[in-house]
Amino acid sequence: MIKLAVILCGGLGKRLGNLTKNTPKGMIRVSKKPFLEHLLIQLKKNGISEFIFLVGFKSENIQNYFGNGKKFGVKINYSYSNLKTETLKRIYHAKSLIKKDFLLLYSDNYYPLNLDKLFRFYKKENKLICLNLCKKTPGNFIFKSNKVIYSKKRSNKLTHVEIGYSIFNKKIVKEIPDVNKSLTFFLKQMYLKKKVSYFKNYHSYLSIGDSQRLALTKKYFNNDKIILIDRDGTLNNKVKGKRYITDEKEISLNLNLINILKKYKKIKYICITNQAGIATGDLSKNKLNKINSKLNELLKKKQISLKKIFICEEHFLSDSFQRKPNPGMFLEAAKKFKFLLDQTIYIGDDKRDVMASYNASTDCYFLGKKLSNIVEKKNLIKIPIEKYIKIKNDKK
Numbered sequence: 001m002i003k004l005a006v007i008l009c010g011g012l013g014k015r016l017g018n019l020t021k022n023t024p025k026g027m028i029r030v031s032k033k034p035f036l037e038h039l040l041i042q043l044k045k046n047g048i049s050e051f052i053f054l055v056g057f058k059s060e061n062i063q064n065y066f067g068n069g070k071k072f073g074v075k076i077n078y079s080y081s082n083l084k085t086e087t088l089k090r091i092y093h094a095k096s097l098i099k100k101d102f103l104l105l106y107s108d109n110y111y112p113l114n115l116d117k118l119f120r121f122y123k124k125e126n127k128l129i130c131l132n133l134c135k136k137t138p139g140n141f142i143f144k145s146n147k148v149i150y151s152k153k154r155s156n157k158l159t160h161v162e163i164g165y166s167i168f169n170k171k172i173v174k175e176i177p178d179v180n181k182s183l184t185f186f187l188k189q190m191y192l193k194k195k196v197s198y199f200k201n202y203h204s205y206l207s208i209g210d211s212q213r214l215a216l217t218k219k220y221f222n223n224d225k226i227i228l229i230d231r232d233g234t235l236n237n238k239v240k241g242k243r244y245i246t247d248e249k250e251i252s253l254n255l256n257l258i259n260i261l262k263k264y265k266k267i268k269y270i271c272i273t274n275q276a277g278i279a280t281g282d283l284s285k286n287k288l289n290k291i292n293s294k295l296n297e298l299l300k301k302k303q304i305s306l307k308k309i310f311i312c313e314e315h316f317l318s319d320s321f322q323r324k325p326n327p328g329m330f331l332e333a334a335k336k337f338k339f340l341l342d343q344t345i346y347i348g349d350d351k352r353d354v355m356a357s358y359n360a361s362t363d364c365y366f367l368g369k370k371l372s373n374i375v376e377k378k379n380l381i382k383i384p385i386e387k388y389i390k391i392k393n394d395k396k
Contacts, residue, residue: 001119002103002167005048008087009036009107010056015210024058026107028208031221035208036107044074046115051076052097054090056083087183095173105164111205112342112361113165116378118199122167125197129190130167132199133160148198150191152184163205223339225266225392231273233349234367244277248294260386262302264393271309272329279315325355351376
């Protein structure tokens with residue numbers, strides 16, 4: 001697993017105007033913390049314990065705040081380059097500090113990271129560089145017939161961009177030339193030498209690169225009191241001997257969980273549920289609506305309000321991106337309500353719930369009895385559900 005992160009945080013951040021006149025971009029406050037601290041917290045959660053900050057502009061601001069990393073429970077080294085130094089040369093300057101494979105980031109981008117999933121792809125592809133790509137136009141990359149086309153210049157014909165969060169093999173450092181060039185110059189060389197693999201990420205990413213995107217990023221970080229939850233077997237008890245609830249009279253609330261949820265008034269709940277009974281013909285849409293209306297009615301009596309119920313009606317044999325264990329509904333919910341998937345949990349009772357949350361970069365609280373696959377256990381929270389919700393509820 002990757003234990004080292006290298007973060008480029010030495011630029012001027014000119015697009016942010018007066019906000020970065022005397023402050024490095026990564027030190028801009030988002031939800032009461034420097035943005036760079038949010039990256040550190042996220043990476044530490046994913047198993048990163050060592051950092052190299054590639055600093056430049058107002059580097060003392062960063063070093064005075066983070067120090068050697070001890071107060072954050074990590075180790076931090078610094079590599080300084082002057083303001084005229086391009087991104088590739090900054091990495092070159094730090095080569096003596098880089099002793100292991102590393103995750104390379106920019107100090108102004110954030111996305112819901114699942115490093116375990118990314119690392120598995122990196123190992124399978126067995127290339128010196130694994131670039132992490134998100135969908136965005138104009139882009140630098142496009143996927144065509146199992147091939148990736150790359151251009152240093154962005155184009156409306158290209159559909160993906162590299163967002164950082166990319167894995168570099170430690171051997172790659174020896175191939176970095178002593179030239180004052182941008183990282184894109186080097187990536188083009190490695191692309192032509194076929195030393196790059198491409199992780200096609202279905203998440204969107206956030207940025208603080210300009211004032212408009214900074215405002216949106218702040219919304220996502222501030223909206224931190226959302227919890228995702230399954231329906232059948234979680235909010236309500238399953239009916240013995242039946243695959244689906246087919247009548248509102250069959251609803252029986254799971255009071256063991258409900259009595260915990262109702263204590264914490266600041267938390268907002270979003271339900272994400274597969275309802276294949278529509279596709280199999282066991283359930284009509286009209287009946288499904290009545291069941292959900294009755295469920296909402298019963299929950300409101302317990303002072304619990306669901307912001308929305310996201311439903312996949314696809315057949316259980318379907319591989320629809322929306323159907324759990326695929327993460328489509330999670331991504332849809334995050335986009336609609338503007339929250340970070342890697343800063344919440346999904347409460348569920350089925351192994352598909354665990355895998356869906358893993359695929360969405362969300363932690364999971366599992367109400368079921370048994371899990372066998374080691375991957376399914378990677379994102380399970382280790383503390384009691386009430387303690388987790390209380391911490392989230394009380395967070396200021």
